[in-house]
Amino acid sequence: MIEIEKRLQRLNERLAYTCDIFADKSNAALGLLKSRLKDYLLQSASMDLGEQRRALLDLEEFFAASEEKLDADLTPMDKVRIVRHPQRICLRDILENVYDNYTEIGSMDEHSIDPSMVIARAYITRTRGKRTFNQSVMIIGHEKGHGEDFRNGGSAKPWGNAKALHYMQVAETENIPVHTFVFTPGSYPVEDTPGAAQQIAANIYAMASLRVPVISVISEGGSGGAEAIGLADRRLMLSHGYYSVISPEGAAAIEGRLRGNQRADADLVETCATRMKITAADNLRMGYIDHIIQEPNLGARPFHYDFFRSLRQELLRVTDEVSISVRGLPPIRSLRLRSRRKRAGRGLDFEKAYVRWNLPPSAQIRLVNKRHSKYRVLSRDAAPDNTPVSRRFSAVWQETGWSLYSHFMHDMLQKRRQKVAEYVDEVKSEWTLFFERILSPWNKLLDKIVGASERVNRETMRKLTELSEWDNNLVQRGGNWIYVSSRAREDRAVSCPNSQVHGCLDLWAPDLYGEFAGVCPNCGHHFPMEYQWYLHNVFDQGSIFEFAADVESGNPLHMEEFGSKLEEAKRKSGHKSSCMVFEARINDARLVVAMLIADFRGGTVGAAEGEKFIRAAERASRKRVPFLAYTHGTAGIRIQEGTNGLIQMPRCTMAVRRYIDAGGLYIVCYDTNSYAGPVASFLGCSPYQFGIRSANVGFAGPGVIAETTGIAPPPHYHNVYKALARGHIQGIWDRREMRFNLSRALLTMGGRNLYYR
Amino acid sequence: MLDISALLEEIKNSPYAEMSVCAPHSGRIRFAPDLKEGLILSGPQGDFAEKPGTLLAHIERERNPRPITCPERGELVAVRRELDGQFVEAGTELLQFRHFLSRQEVEKRILQKALHLFLAPERARYYFVPAKDIKIKTAGPRSVFVHDGEELFIMSRMKRETPLPYHGPEGVIYAVYFSHAANVESATPLIGVCPPDMLPQVEEVVLRVQTEWPERS
Structure with a gap:
C-alpha cells in the first residue's frame, strides 16, 4: 500500500x-x-x-x-523554464553522481565567500586491466541549490568569479584538468571591488591561456556570467539548456521598449526566446558548442541516474580527447583519436580506457594554441566580409610581408644591434669616468680662477632663472583644434549639468564646442563629443589609414525589422559597423586603433565588430606597434546577434592575450558610456585602462542593478573617478590632453616588442 | 512662558507652508501644459533624491531651455498664467504651492520654539563627558539635568580634545542631535534643553503630533 x-x-x-x-x-x-x-x-x-x-x-x-x-x-521558452526549475539538476547533484569522490573547497552551504560559485576537488576512478587510477580534476561551477535563497539563483558575485579564477590557476599549477559547469542566469551586477565586469574580463583573459584542459558543460548559459567560466577546449551543452546573450525577458523588455517596472507580455518573451536561437541545437548548428548531451524527457532531475552516467562518460571521452589531441607526435595523436572515436561509436566504456590527463610543457603550448585557433574561426559566417578577392589576396601577401619584415628587423637585426649598442654604452661609461678623473685637477683649478657659476651654459642659466613656457602645441594645441564640432556653429547657450552644485554659468555653444573642446571651464565636466573630434585632434594630421572597412554588420539570426534598422544606422553613420579600425600616428609613433563608435547602434559589438577588433590586434602584433582601443561609447554586446555577439567576448580577449603575450602595448581609453560585455572582456582585461573625464564605466546600468539586486545604486555610481577608486581603471585623462597623455603612455608603458623602443 | 498648545493649534489652523517658485534667471517662461490649481505636486524622489520633482515650467534663455521642477511636495495654489510665453526677470514669482507639513516637520517646529538649542561652536566631533555619557546611555538623555556653565561636552578636533561647557537655561536634555564620532558643522544644534516645568507639556504635545497629525501624500 x-x-x-x-x-x-x-x-x-x-x-x-x-x-x-x-x-x-x-x-x-x-x-x-x-x-x-x-x-x-x-x-x-x-x-x-x-x-x-x-x-x-x-x-x-x-x-x-x-x-x-x-x-x-518544447519551445525555447519552455526550456528556459526547465533550467530555472528548482527540480533541475544542480552542481551538487553532479558532484554526488558523476564523480567518485569530491571535497568542496572554501564553502559549506551558505558559509562561503559566494555560495553561488562552488569549487571542488574531485576524482574519477578508472581502470586499465587490473590497475585502477584516481584521476583528479578541478570542478568549478555555479550552484543553484534547488532554489536555496543564499545561492542567489547561481548568479555569481565578482568575488565568486575571483575564487573561480584562483582555483583555475591552482589547477594549472597542479597540472590537472578543469571541468566547469555553467548554471547561471547571469553575473550579479555590482561594481564593488573587484567589480563584475573587471573580474569576468580577468577570468576570460586567464582562461585564454590556461595550460590545462578545460571542459565546460552548459545548462544555463546567461551572458557574461557564463563566459566567466565558460571558455574551454570543449564545450558541452545539456540538450534542454540554453545559452544566450540576454535572458528572453530582458530581450523582450528591449524589444518592447519597456521602462522601469513594466513587464513584457508572455507572447513577446516567447517570441524573443525563439528568435534569439538559444537552444543547444541552435548553438551546435552555429558552432558555439561542440556536443550535446541528451537529457531525459522534460529535462534532467536528480533521480535520473542514467543521465549522470552518460554525463560521466561524455566528460571522460572529451577530457581524454583533449589530452590525446595535444600529447605525443602528430601522426600518433591523430591515429589514437581516430581509433578512440571508432571504438566510442561501438560503445566503448571510457572508465576502462585510461588516458593520462596531465600534460608535458610542449603539449601545454599546443593545447593553448589549439584553443586560440578554435575560437579564432568562430562566428566568421555571421559577419559578411565584402572585401574584393583581389584585395583579400594582396592583404594575405602584405601580412606575410609584415611578419617577415618585423621578424627580420626587430627580432634578428634589432637584437644584434641592441647587443652592440649595449657594449658601446658600457665602454662609453667607463671612458667618461676615466676622462673625468684625469680632468678633475684641471677643472678644480679652472673653477678657482674663473668661478664655477661662469662656466654654466647661458641656456642652462636662462632655464634655471626664467619662468618656463607652457607648450600649448604639444598639450592642448592652444585651443586651435583641427576639427571643431558642428554644434559650435549654433548660436545658443548650454547649461552644465553640474551648475546646481558648482555654480557653473551657462556656456555659449561656439565657445564650449570650439575652443573649450566640450569641457566646462568652471567644473571640468566633459560634454560628449563626436568621434571625429578625436580622429582629427588626437592623432597626427593625415596619418589615419582605415582597414577592414568592408567587414559589415549583419543580421545572422534574421531578426524582424533589425535588418532595416541596421541599414539605417549604416546610412546615417557612413560606417558598415560600429567598430572602425585604422592605423595612425602620434608624434610620428605608429599605432593601430580600434574605435567603438557610439553613434552606430550604441557602439554595440557583434560578429563584424569582433572580427575587425581581432584583425586590428593581429595587425598591431605583426607590425610591432602599440594597440589602442578607444571606446567612444558602447552599450554592450549586440543582443540581436544572440550568441554570435556573445562569443566575441572570449574571441576578442584571446586576440588581446596573444598580442600582449607577444610583447605589445594594449591601451584602453573609455569615453562617454561603456558598459557590459566589451568592458567585461576585451576592454576590461587591459593592464592600462584610462577614462576620459565624466565618462561612465561599468557592467550593468543603474536600472538593471536596481532590478537585480533590489538596491538602487547611488548617483555617479559608474563615474570614472569611482572606477579609479575601485581599481578598475588606471587613470583619468582630460580630453584636451589626450594626445599628450597617449604619447607619453606610448613611451612609458608596454612590452618588449614595440618597434620604437 | 511659551504656550505650546497654542502653538500646536496655530500650526493646526494653518498646517502648511506657503511656498513659491521663482525664475532662477531671466528668460522666456513656458508653463507645463497640465498645470492647474489644485494639482498635487511631488518633490525630488528616490533614495538619493535623484528623480526630479514635478515639471512646472521651462525657462529659455539664449535658445537654451531649462526645466523648472518642484522643490517640495505640495498642492498647487496659483499659477501666474499671464507670464506664459513672456520674458521674465530673475527672481520673478512664477507660481505658489502649499507644502503640507509632515509629522517630523511639525515636531521640529514645535521643539525649535519650545527647547533651548545649544549650538556647536565650530566644526568638530563632540562627545559627552564620561559621567554624563554613562548616565545618558543607561537612563536616556532626559535623565540628565544641565546647568549654565556646567562642563558637558568634549570637543575633539584634529586629535585635540577640549572641554566645552554648556551655556543656557537649566533644564533636562530633551533631544540629542549629534551622533558618536561624526563631524558636526558649526552652528548646528547639539542638544535641545527643556525647562523641567515644561517637560510634561512638551512630551504631551509631541505625543499628540505623533498620533494625531494627518500625513498627506
Missing part, C-alpha cells in the same frame, strides 16, 4: 513539474494527463490491490509516453 502511495506521489510530482514547465499554456496532452490521474484517483477506491497496481502501471506508462510527446513540443 505504501509503495502504491509513493508511486502515486511521484506521478503527482511529475504532473506538477510538467505543469510548471508549460506555465499557463493550454496543451491537450497535459490536459489528458491531468484527467487520467483524476480518473485513477476516483476509481482506485473501488479497486483491489492487484487492480490498483496494474492501473498504476498503465498510468505510469501513459505518463512516460505523454512526456515523450510533450518533450518533442
